[in-house]
Amino acid sequence: MASRPLEALIASEQRTVLVRMRSGAELRGKLVTCDEYMNLSLEDAEVLDEGKEPKKIGGVHVKGDNLVFIVLKE
Numbered sequence: 030m031a032s033r034p035l036e037a038l039i040a041s042e043q044r045t046v047l048v049r050m051r052s053g054a055e056l057r058g059k060l061v062t063c064d065e066y067m068n069l070s071l072e073d074a075e076v077l078d079e080g081k082e083p084k085k086i087g088g089v090h091v092k093g094d095n096l097v098f099i100v101l102k103e
Contacts, residue, residue: 037101038063046071047100048091056089067093 041060048056048069058074069091075083 035063035065035067038067038099041101045102047077047102049097050091050095051097052095056086056091057083058089061088064093067096067099069093069096069099 038060042062044060045057046060046069048058048071050056055077056071056074057077058071061070061072063069070088071091072088074086074089076086077083
């Protein structure tokens, strides 16, 4: 397991992650790449709304300063 958050994020590339943004939106997708500012590129992304079917949006870039948290799946 990585000792620093950025190392853990980089180690999770090509895995599914769950992201919550400041707007309250939640995205789930495969992490393609990230940088030192935690800017993320996801593919096969979906927007998750409680009580609704996930909405597929494909590829998306998320700016790191819009993130509240990231859940890394093992």
